[in-house]
Amino acid sequence: MAGEAKKLFAASEVANHASRKDCWVVIGGKVSEKEIFLAELLLVYDVTKFLEDHPGGEDVLLHASGNLRLTLTATSIPFLLLHASASGDATEAFEEVGHSTSAISMMDSYLIGSIKDYVPPSASKATDPWSVDAPPNSRTMQGNKSPPNPNTFLDFLLPLFVLGLAFAAWYYLTFVSKNH
Numbered sequence: 001m002a003g004e005a006k007k008l009f010a011a012s013e014v015a016n017h018a019s020r021k022d023c024w025v026v027i028g029g030k031v032s033e034k035e036i037f038l039a040e041l042l043l044v045y046d047v048t049k050f051l052e053d054h055p056g057g058e059d060v061l062l063h064a065s066g067n068l069r070l071t072l073t074a075t076s077i078p079f080l081l082l083h084a085s086a087s088g089d090a091t092e093a094f095e096e097v098g099h100s101t102s103a104i105s106m107m108d109s110y111l112i113g114s115i116k117d118y119v120p121p122s123a124s125k126a127t128d129p130w131s132v133d134a135p136p137n138s139r140t141m142q143g144n145k146s147p148p149n150p151n152t153f154l155d156f157l158l159p160l161f162v163l164g165l166a167f168a169a170w171y172y173l174t175f176v177s178k179n180h
């Protein structure tokens, strides 16, 4: 799959792929392009064809699939940065096993896309294309050139909107209502 266009999946969509005939797991990974660290994503792997061959057994993969939840929380006011945290993904279980580098390099062939709307806690740092501190074996998703932070426009407009409202209220109370 490496090099091909990858898809964005809704968290709810992943739940429909949690059986022996169709099994997806979601594991967090760092995305880079030409060794430049771009963003942390929740990567989606279709491991259906790998179930029987997985050295850790198929049950762990089946158990790890289908539980993903995204929770949206506002983290800072007045800029209202939305942070979508994930639970039920297989990242922790995958890392606890201490998979070898050869296991990690196998993953690319099962990669089918990433979870849309996920915003990692470190988004501001992670979206800086000049932060090049990616570990050498970070899992990559080539061909993903879209801007990683979907909230930037909203972050800018919301405070402006609130300021506009406050000004309108002040104008009305000071000039309009006094004339009646």
Ligand code: HEM
Pocket: 025, 045, 047, 054, 055, 056, 057, 060, 061, 064, 090, 093, 094, 097, 098, 099, 100, 101, 102, 103, 104, 106, 107, 110
């Ligand atoms: C695309 C995803 C995955 C790939 C390609 C993969 C690959 C492998 C490979 C090659 C091994 C052999 C040991 C090694 O080389 O590290 C292994 C072992 C194992 N994996 Fe995975 N794995 C994947 C996902 C997962 C997930 C999501 C879990 C847990 C939820 C898991 C649990 C295990 C366990 C328990 C072992 C056995 C470790 C041992 O015997 O010491 N794996 N995996």
